[in-house]
Amino acid sequence: MELNLKDKVAIVTGANRGIGAGVAQQLALEGMNVALVARDAEKLGQTADSIRQSTGREVITLPCDLRVPEAATAVVEQTFNAFGRIDLLVNNAGATRRADFFDLTDEDWQDGLALKLHGYVRMTRAVWPRLVEVQGTIVNIVGIGAWTGVGEFTIGGVVNAALMNFTKAMADIGKRDGVRVCAVNPGRIQTDRLTRNIQRIAEASSLDTEEATVLLLKECGIKRFGTPDEIGHAVAFLASGAATFAQGAILDVDGGETRAI
Ligand SMILES: NC(=O)c1ccc[n+]([C@@H]2O[C@H](COP(=O)([O-])OP(=O)(O)OC[C@H]3O[C@@H](n4cnc5c(N)ncnc54)[C@H](OP(=O)(O)O)[C@@H]3O)[C@@H](O)[C@H]2O)c1
Numbered sequence: 001m002e003l004n005l006k007d008k009v010a011i012v013t014g015a016n017r018g019i020g021a022g023v024a025q026q027l028a029l030e031g032m033n034v035a036l037v038a039r040d041a042e043k044l045g046q047t048a049d050s051i052r053q054s055t056g057r058e059v060i061t062l063p064c065d066l067r068v069p070e071a072a073t074a075v076v077e078q079t080f081n082a083f084g085r086i087d088l089l090v091n092n093a094g095a096t097r098r099a100d101f102f103d104l105t106d107e108d109w110q111d112g113l114a115l116k117l118h119g120y121v122r123m124t125r126a127v128w129p130r131l132v133e134v135q136g137t138i139v140n141i142v143g144i145g146a147w148t149g150v151g152e153f154t155i156g157g158v159v160n161a162a163l164m165n166f167t168k169a170m171a172d173i174g175k176r177d178g179v180r181v182c183a184v185n186p187g188r189i190q191t192d193r194l195t196r197n198i199q200r201i202a203e204a205s206s207l208d209t210e211e212a213t214v215l216l217l218k219e220c221g222i223k224r225f226g227t228p229d230e231i232g233h234a235v236a237f238l239a240s241g242a243a244t245f246a247q248g249a250i251l252d253v254d255g256g257e258t259r260a261i
Contacts, residue, residue, distance in 0.1 A: 022228020187254025
Protein backbone atom coordinates (compact mmCIF):
# COMPACT_ATOMS: atom_id res chain seq x y z
CA MET A 1 0.00 0.00 0.00
CA GLU A 2 1.43 3.39 -1.00
CA LEU A 3 1.14 5.79 1.95
CA ASN A 4 2.36 8.81 -0.03
CA LEU A 5 4.10 10.39 2.98
CA LYS A 6 7.60 10.73 1.48
CA ASP A 7 9.24 14.16 1.93
CA LYS A 8 6.22 15.47 3.83
CA VAL A 9 6.61 17.10 7.25
CA ALA A 10 5.18 16.12 10.63
CA ILE A 11 5.18 17.70 14.08
CA VAL A 12 4.99 15.09 16.86
CA THR A 13 4.48 16.33 20.42
CA GLY A 14 5.67 14.33 23.42
CA ALA A 15 8.22 12.73 21.12
CA ASN A 16 11.33 12.09 23.22
CA ARG A 17 10.08 8.71 24.52
CA GLY A 18 7.12 6.38 24.65
CA ILE A 19 4.36 6.55 22.06
CA GLY A 20 5.50 9.88 20.57
CA ALA A 21 9.01 8.54 19.85
CA GLY A 22 7.50 5.40 18.28
CA VAL A 23 5.16 7.47 16.11
CA ALA A 24 7.96 9.80 14.96
CA GLN A 25 10.15 6.79 14.10
CA GLN A 26 7.42 5.17 11.98
CA LEU A 27 6.62 8.42 10.16
CA ALA A 28 10.31 8.89 9.36
CA LEU A 29 10.52 5.29 8.12
CA GLU A 30 7.70 6.23 5.73
CA GLY A 31 9.87 9.10 4.47
CA MET A 32 8.57 12.06 6.47
CA ASN A 33 10.81 14.74 7.98
CA VAL A 34 9.86 15.34 11.60
CA ALA A 35 9.88 18.01 14.29
CA LEU A 36 10.05 16.51 17.77
CA VAL A 37 8.60 18.40 20.75
CA ALA A 38 9.05 17.71 24.50
CA ARG A 39 10.62 19.43 27.53
CA ASP A 40 13.77 17.35 28.11
CA ALA A 41 16.17 18.66 25.43
CA GLU A 42 18.87 16.06 26.05
CA LYS A 43 16.48 13.13 25.67
CA LEU A 44 14.94 14.85 22.65
CA GLY A 45 18.41 15.05 21.05
CA GLN A 46 19.03 11.34 21.70
CA THR A 47 15.71 10.34 20.13
CA ALA A 48 16.36 12.62 17.14
CA ASP A 49 19.83 11.05 16.60
CA SER A 50 18.36 7.57 16.74
CA ILE A 51 15.64 8.44 14.18
CA ARG A 52 18.15 10.16 11.85
CA GLN A 53 20.48 7.16 11.99
CA SER A 54 17.79 4.57 11.36
CA THR A 55 15.86 6.45 8.66
CA GLY A 56 18.16 9.05 7.09
CA ARG A 57 15.39 11.66 7.38
CA GLU A 58 15.70 15.25 8.61
CA VAL A 59 14.76 15.66 12.26
CA ILE A 60 14.61 18.89 14.28
CA THR A 61 14.07 19.18 18.03
CA LEU A 62 11.95 21.88 19.65
CA PRO A 63 12.32 21.69 23.43
CA CYS A 64 9.44 23.46 25.20
CA ASP A 65 6.69 23.12 27.77
CA LEU A 66 3.36 22.86 25.93
CA ARG A 67 1.46 24.00 29.02
CA VAL A 68 2.81 27.50 28.29
CA PRO A 69 0.26 29.29 26.08
CA GLU A 70 2.85 30.77 23.66
CA ALA A 71 4.60 27.43 23.02
CA ALA A 72 2.27 26.17 20.29
CA THR A 73 2.76 29.17 17.99
CA ALA A 74 6.53 28.98 18.41
CA VAL A 75 6.57 25.24 17.56
CA VAL A 76 4.60 25.82 14.37
CA GLU A 77 6.71 28.84 13.31
CA GLN A 78 10.00 27.03 13.91
CA THR A 79 8.86 23.92 12.05
CA PHE A 80 7.67 25.94 9.07
CA ASN A 81 10.91 27.97 9.03
CA ALA A 82 12.94 24.75 9.02
CA PHE A 83 10.99 22.77 6.41
CA GLY A 84 8.83 25.25 4.47
CA ARG A 85 5.65 23.20 4.93
CA ILE A 86 3.70 21.25 7.57
CA ASP A 87 1.55 18.27 6.49
CA LEU A 88 0.75 16.53 9.74
CA LEU A 89 0.34 17.35 13.42
CA VAL A 90 0.37 14.45 15.87
CA ASN A 91 -0.95 15.72 19.20
CA ASN A 92 0.44 13.25 21.73
CA ALA A 93 2.03 15.02 24.74
CA GLY A 94 -0.15 14.22 27.69
CA ALA A 95 0.25 13.37 31.35
CA THR A 96 -2.71 13.23 33.69
CA ARG A 97 -2.34 12.07 37.29
CA ARG A 98 -3.84 8.65 38.02
CA ALA A 99 -5.05 8.44 41.64
CA ASP A 100 -8.12 8.04 43.81
CA PHE A 101 -10.49 10.91 42.96
CA PHE A 102 -10.46 12.28 46.53
CA ASP A 103 -6.66 12.47 46.52
CA LEU A 104 -6.63 14.68 43.41
CA THR A 105 -6.31 18.44 43.91
CA ASP A 106 -7.44 21.38 41.78
CA GLU A 107 -3.80 21.73 40.72
CA ASP A 108 -3.76 18.11 39.45
CA TRP A 109 -6.86 18.81 37.36
CA GLN A 110 -5.51 22.13 36.07
CA ASP A 111 -2.17 20.53 35.18
CA GLY A 112 -3.78 17.61 33.33
CA LEU A 113 -6.07 19.89 31.36
CA ALA A 114 -3.28 22.43 30.69
CA LEU A 115 -1.18 19.90 28.78
CA LYS A 116 -3.46 17.36 27.17
CA LEU A 117 -6.60 19.44 26.54
CA HIS A 118 -5.37 23.03 26.13
CA GLY A 119 -2.10 21.85 24.55
CA TYR A 120 -3.97 19.92 21.82
CA VAL A 121 -6.39 22.82 21.29
CA ARG A 122 -3.61 25.43 20.97
CA MET A 123 -1.48 23.27 18.68
CA THR A 124 -4.52 22.71 16.47
CA ARG A 125 -5.30 26.43 16.28
CA ALA A 126 -1.68 27.37 15.57
CA VAL A 127 -1.04 24.79 12.82
CA TRP A 128 -4.42 24.97 11.06
CA PRO A 129 -3.54 27.63 8.43
CA ARG A 130 -0.42 25.64 7.45
CA LEU A 131 -2.48 22.47 7.10
CA VAL A 132 -5.07 24.27 4.99
CA GLU A 133 -2.26 25.29 2.59
CA VAL A 134 -1.32 21.65 1.88
CA GLN A 135 -4.65 19.95 2.73
CA GLY A 136 -2.96 18.21 5.64
CA THR A 137 -3.97 16.08 8.60
CA ILE A 138 -4.14 16.05 12.39
CA VAL A 139 -4.03 12.79 14.36
CA ASN A 140 -4.86 13.12 18.04
CA ILE A 141 -3.51 10.45 20.38
CA VAL A 142 -6.33 10.12 22.88
CA GLY A 143 -6.82 6.86 24.85
CA ILE A 144 -9.40 4.14 25.42
CA GLY A 145 -9.99 5.66 28.88
CA ALA A 146 -12.31 7.99 26.96
CA TRP A 147 -14.91 5.21 26.61
CA THR A 148 -15.14 3.94 30.17
CA GLY A 149 -15.30 5.80 33.47
CA VAL A 150 -12.69 4.42 35.87
CA GLY A 151 -12.47 5.64 39.47
CA GLU A 152 -8.71 6.05 39.57
CA PHE A 153 -8.47 7.73 36.14
CA THR A 154 -10.93 10.61 36.38
CA ILE A 155 -8.70 13.33 34.92
CA GLY A 156 -7.46 11.18 32.03
CA GLY A 157 -10.95 9.86 31.28
CA VAL A 158 -12.52 13.32 31.23
CA VAL A 159 -9.76 14.81 29.08
CA ASN A 160 -9.83 11.89 26.64
CA ALA A 161 -13.62 12.01 26.28
CA ALA A 162 -13.37 15.74 25.59
CA LEU A 163 -10.68 15.14 22.96
CA MET A 164 -12.82 12.62 21.09
CA ASN A 165 -15.54 15.28 20.80
CA PHE A 166 -12.87 17.85 19.82
CA THR A 167 -11.63 15.46 17.10
CA LYS A 168 -15.14 15.18 15.64
CA ALA A 169 -15.72 18.94 15.88
CA MET A 170 -12.46 19.78 14.11
CA ALA A 171 -13.20 17.12 11.47
CA ASP A 172 -16.43 18.98 10.81
CA ILE A 173 -14.53 22.25 10.29
CA GLY A 174 -11.96 20.27 8.30
CA LYS A 175 -14.60 19.32 5.71
CA ARG A 176 -14.87 23.02 4.92
CA ASP A 177 -11.13 23.69 4.99
CA GLY A 178 -9.76 20.49 3.46
CA VAL A 179 -8.00 19.29 6.61
CA ARG A 180 -8.57 15.75 7.88
CA VAL A 181 -8.74 15.23 11.66
CA CYS A 182 -8.70 11.73 13.16
CA ALA A 183 -7.73 10.09 16.45
CA VAL A 184 -6.06 6.96 17.73
CA ASN A 185 -7.04 5.53 21.10
CA PRO A 186 -4.13 3.50 22.45
CA GLY A 187 -4.85 0.74 24.94
CA ARG A 188 -2.06 -0.52 27.23
CA ILE A 189 1.16 0.39 25.47
CA GLN A 190 4.64 -0.47 26.75
CA THR A 191 5.93 2.90 27.95
CA ASP A 192 7.31 4.41 31.18
CA ARG A 193 3.71 5.30 32.05
CA LEU A 194 2.66 1.62 31.89
CA THR A 195 5.72 0.56 33.91
CA ARG A 196 4.74 3.04 36.63
CA ASN A 197 1.17 1.76 36.55
CA ILE A 198 2.35 -1.85 37.01
CA GLN A 199 4.60 -0.79 39.90
CA ARG A 200 1.62 0.93 41.54
CA ILE A 201 -0.50 -2.22 41.18
CA ALA A 202 2.35 -4.34 42.58
CA GLU A 203 2.73 -2.13 45.65
CA ALA A 204 -1.01 -1.92 46.29
CA SER A 205 -1.51 -5.70 45.99
CA SER A 206 1.79 -6.88 47.56
CA LEU A 207 2.75 -8.62 44.30
CA ASP A 208 6.04 -8.64 42.42
CA THR A 209 6.05 -6.84 39.05
CA GLU A 210 5.69 -10.07 37.07
CA GLU A 211 2.58 -11.04 39.05
CA ALA A 212 1.19 -7.50 38.72
CA THR A 213 1.75 -7.69 34.94
CA VAL A 214 -0.20 -10.96 34.71
CA LEU A 215 -2.98 -9.46 36.86
CA LEU A 216 -3.25 -6.33 34.69
CA LEU A 217 -3.36 -8.35 31.45
CA LYS A 218 -6.08 -10.57 32.94
CA GLU A 219 -8.12 -7.57 34.15
CA CYS A 220 -7.86 -5.95 30.72
CA GLY A 221 -8.74 -9.20 28.92
CA ILE A 222 -5.75 -8.92 26.58
CA LYS A 223 -2.91 -11.30 25.66
CA ARG A 224 -0.08 -8.75 25.69
CA PHE A 225 0.67 -5.06 25.85
CA GLY A 226 1.02 -3.03 22.65
CA THR A 227 4.14 -1.24 21.42
CA PRO A 228 4.71 2.41 20.47
CA ASP A 229 5.50 1.20 16.93
CA GLU A 230 2.00 -0.28 16.65
CA ILE A 231 0.53 3.14 17.45
CA GLY A 232 2.94 4.61 14.90
CA HIS A 233 1.60 2.27 12.19
CA ALA A 234 -1.98 3.40 12.94
CA VAL A 235 -0.97 7.07 12.80
CA ALA A 236 0.93 6.60 9.53
CA PHE A 237 -2.12 4.96 7.97
CA LEU A 238 -4.56 7.67 9.14
CA ALA A 239 -2.17 10.41 7.94
CA SER A 240 -1.63 8.77 4.58
CA GLY A 241 -3.01 8.86 1.09
CA ALA A 242 -4.55 5.45 1.86
CA ALA A 243 -6.99 7.03 4.33
CA THR A 244 -8.21 10.06 2.42
CA PHE A 245 -11.92 9.29 3.11
CA ALA A 246 -11.29 8.88 6.86
CA GLN A 247 -12.57 12.13 8.39
CA GLY A 248 -13.19 12.21 12.15
CA ALA A 249 -12.27 8.51 12.38
CA ILE A 250 -11.41 7.33 15.90
CA LEU A 251 -9.38 4.11 15.90
CA ASP A 252 -8.99 1.94 19.03
CA VAL A 253 -5.60 0.17 19.00
CA ASP A 254 -5.89 -1.83 22.19
CA GLY A 255 -5.58 -5.57 21.57
CA GLY A 256 -9.34 -5.92 21.97
CA GLU A 257 -9.62 -4.44 25.48
CA THR A 258 -12.54 -2.20 24.49
CA ARG A 259 -15.59 -4.38 23.97
CA ALA A 260 -18.28 -1.67 23.98
CA ILE A 261 -19.71 -0.34 20.72
N1 LIG B 1 1.05 4.42 27.35
C1 LIG B 1 -0.20 4.07 27.29
O1 LIG B 1 -0.53 2.91 27.59
C2 LIG B 1 -1.28 5.05 26.85
C3 LIG B 1 -2.59 4.59 26.80
C4 LIG B 1 -3.59 5.47 26.37
C5 LIG B 1 -3.26 6.77 26.00
N2 LIG B 1 -1.96 7.20 26.08
C6 LIG B 1 -1.68 8.58 25.68
O2 LIG B 1 -0.60 8.59 24.76
C7 LIG B 1 0.17 9.78 24.94
C8 LIG B 1 1.64 9.42 25.16
O3 LIG B 1 1.70 8.54 26.27
P1 LIG B 1 3.08 7.84 26.71
O4 LIG B 1 2.70 6.67 27.53
O5 LIG B 1 3.99 7.69 25.57
O6 LIG B 1 3.63 8.96 27.72
P2 LIG B 1 5.09 9.17 28.32
O7 LIG B 1 5.96 7.97 28.09
O8 LIG B 1 4.87 9.63 29.71
O9 LIG B 1 5.65 10.36 27.42
C9 LIG B 1 5.05 11.61 27.48
C10 LIG B 1 5.73 12.53 26.49
O10 LIG B 1 5.16 13.83 26.61
C11 LIG B 1 6.21 14.77 26.92
N3 LIG B 1 5.68 15.80 27.81
C12 LIG B 1 5.23 15.65 29.07
N4 LIG B 1 4.87 16.84 29.60
C13 LIG B 1 5.11 17.76 28.62
C14 LIG B 1 4.96 19.18 28.56
N5 LIG B 1 4.48 19.87 29.60
N6 LIG B 1 5.29 19.81 27.41
C15 LIG B 1 5.79 19.12 26.35
N7 LIG B 1 5.94 17.78 26.35
C16 LIG B 1 5.61 17.11 27.49
C17 LIG B 1 7.29 13.91 27.59
O11 LIG B 1 8.59 14.48 27.53
P3 LIG B 1 9.14 15.49 28.69
O12 LIG B 1 8.76 14.88 30.00
O13 LIG B 1 10.60 15.57 28.44
O14 LIG B 1 8.46 16.79 28.43
C18 LIG B 1 7.21 12.65 26.74
O15 LIG B 1 7.89 12.84 25.53
C19 LIG B 1 -0.45 10.55 26.10
O16 LIG B 1 -1.32 11.53 25.60
C20 LIG B 1 -1.23 9.45 26.83
O17 LIG B 1 -2.32 9.96 27.54
C21 LIG B 1 -0.97 6.37 26.50
